[in-house]
Amino acid sequence: MPIPATNAGYLLADKVVFLTGGTEGIGFECAQAYQRAGARLCIVSNDRLSIDRARTVLNPEATDFVLADVADSGEIKHAIEHCLRVFGQIDVIHNNAGISSPSKALHDTSEPEWKTLFEVNVGGIYHTTLHGIESLKKTRGTILNTGSLVGEIGQEIHAAYTATKGAVNALTKSMALDYAPLGIRVNAVAPAGVLTPLLRSWSQQQPNPEEVEAYLNQIHALGYCPEGDVIADACLFLISDMARFITGCILPVSGGAELGYKKLLAPQALEAKV
Structure with a gap:
């Protein structure tokens, strides 16, 4: 939906959001939700093709x-400097960019795979904060990190990825304490399964990919695996003034998956891999 000429009264009216990984999956759903709420967006992606696709949907004026x-x-x-030249301010940094491969036990994970996961999933948050904090001080803005439920409860055959998401959870809480005196809020969302390209890639790496669709529905107490729009709605709330007294929160957007988490693999399947 195009942003009207004046966006007064919109939830993110006059806000500038610096969004990483905003051209597909959860990030693209967030980009659309933020734009409908009146925000201007600076979107970072390392995929030129996905940028070209996103251009056809998002309002080019904003x-x-x-x-x-x-x-x-x-x-x-x-990228931060470019955003400031174009929009003059940054009110929100949403660290959404992330990777999930490989889906392996720890001893099967190579050193380059381990390092790459941490450089992207955790290092990305460090880099946007390092270079964007001065702008957020001026706007008394907010930081949102896209985490995962597995950072809290773990997941079989996905050790390095879950380690990065556990780090995101801890980092979010520490950042919230560090930046609260500056009026900067820091929160995270923690989805379980979400039907994104990352999840579909993970599904194909499992020993029993033909069973994964049913598994993804079953792990959620609400009975289905959602699309990214449900995560985007929660993200919109957390970066808006409606959440003005919330910081250091790791918000599960998980359909109740953490209440009775089900394993994908039978124990003998994991033993066979080890």
Whole structure:
């Protein structure tokens, strides 16, 4: 939906959101939700094709794109500076960019795979904060991190990924304490299963991919695996003034999956891999 000429009264009226990984999956759903709420967007992605696709949907008058890798400090510094040149301020940094591969036990994970996961999923948050904190001080803005339920409860055959998401949870709480005196709120969302390209890639790496769809529905107490729009709605709330007294929160947006988490693999399947 195009943003009207004046967005007064909209939830994110006059806000500028710096959004990483905002061209597909949860991030793209967030981009659309934020734009409908009146925000201007600076979207960072390392995938030129997905940027081109996003351009066809998002309002060009209120959206700018930067091709950059969140794991590269210099590229993110440039992206922050570009956002400030275009929009003049940053009110929200949403650290959504992330990767999930490989789906392996720890001893099967190579050193490059381990390092890459941490450089993207945790290092990306460091880089946007390092280069964006001065702007957030001026606006008394907010930071939102996209975490995962598995960062709290673990997940079989996904050790390195779950380690990064556990780090995101702890980092979110520490950042909330550090930046509260500056009026900057820091929160995270923790989805369980969400039908995104990342999840579909993970599904194909499982020993029994043909059973994964049913599994993904069953793990949620509400009975289905959602699309990314349900996560975007929660993110919109957390970055808006409606959540003005919430900080350090890891918000499960999980359909109750944490209330009775079900294993994907039978124990003998994991033993066979080990």
